[in-house]
Amino acid sequence: MKEQEQIIEGVEKDRLAEVEQEIRHRLERYLEGTSYRFNPDAAVVEEVIKGLAIRRLKTGHEYCPCRVVTGNEEKDKKIVCPCDYHKKEIKHKGRCFCGLLVGPDYKAEG
Numbered sequence: 001m002k003e004q005e006q007i008i009e010g011v012e013k014d015r016l017a018e019v020e021q022e023i024r025h026r027l028e029r030y031l032e033g034t035s036y037r038f039n040p041d042a043a044v045v046e047e048v049i050k051g052l053a054i055r056r057l058k059t060g061h062e063y064c065p066c067r068v069v070t071g072n073e074e075k076d077k078k079i080v081c082p083c084d085y086h087k088k089e090i091k092h093k094g095r096c097f098c099g100l101l102v103g104p105d106y107k108a109e110g
Contacts, residue, residue: 019053023062035104036090048100052081066098
């Protein structure tokens with residue numbers, strides 16, 4: 001968590017909250033057309049959305065916070081949330097790599 005606090009230092013808190021809300025709404029609209037949903041663990045959802053917002057403010061793109069940004073724009077566009085890999089991951093594991101999105105049959109671990 002300390003690492004995320006350091007990342008946030010250069011970002012205005014009000015702007016961060018605004019961007020988080022924009023991202024949440026965009027993803028909610030995306031989910032309406034799918035069988036997917038947000039992870040039932042709200043803490044996971046909040047953490048990933050915050051990571052997406054930080055990346056958008058720093059890079060201009062909502063790169064998945066679980067993926068490495070290479071600097072190659074063509075390659076990196078595959079990791080803009082929801083990334084190109086989320087459907088396959090949900091199909092095989094019930095959730096995407098970062099845990100933001102889950103499939104209809106997802107059962108929380110634990």
